[in-house]
Amino acid sequence: MNANVGTxxxxxxxxxxxxxxxxxxxxxxxxxxxxxxxxxLTGVFRFCPAYSLLGINTCKRG
Known part of the structure; x- marks a missing residue:
């Protein structure tokens, strides 16, 4: 479960x-x-299942 919710x-x-x-x-x-x-919960754990399904990632790419 990779983080997909940015700061x-x-x-x-x-x-x-x-x-x-x-x-x-x-x-x-x-x-x-x-x-x-x-x-x-999605904010605390920085993971959103809906983002995963839609291919969205608001984390900075490093």
Whole structure:
């Protein structure tokens, strides 16, 4: 499992995931806010299965 999520992409995913989960816990949005776990985990692990299927890689090439 090679990393295919770059630094900026990863940061944005973690932030979006935390916001969705926080809003769900605060009762602002419904249970669907727990879908924020998906971008949170893909940001933390820097691997996105959908990117693999589509051949996308936002990591810097070195």
């Amino acid at each position: 900026i992409d990863s940061s944005l995913r973690v932030i979006a995931g935390l916001i969705l989960i926080g809003l769900s816990l605060a009762g602002v949005i419904g249970l669907w806010g727990w879908l924020g776990v998906v971008p949170l």
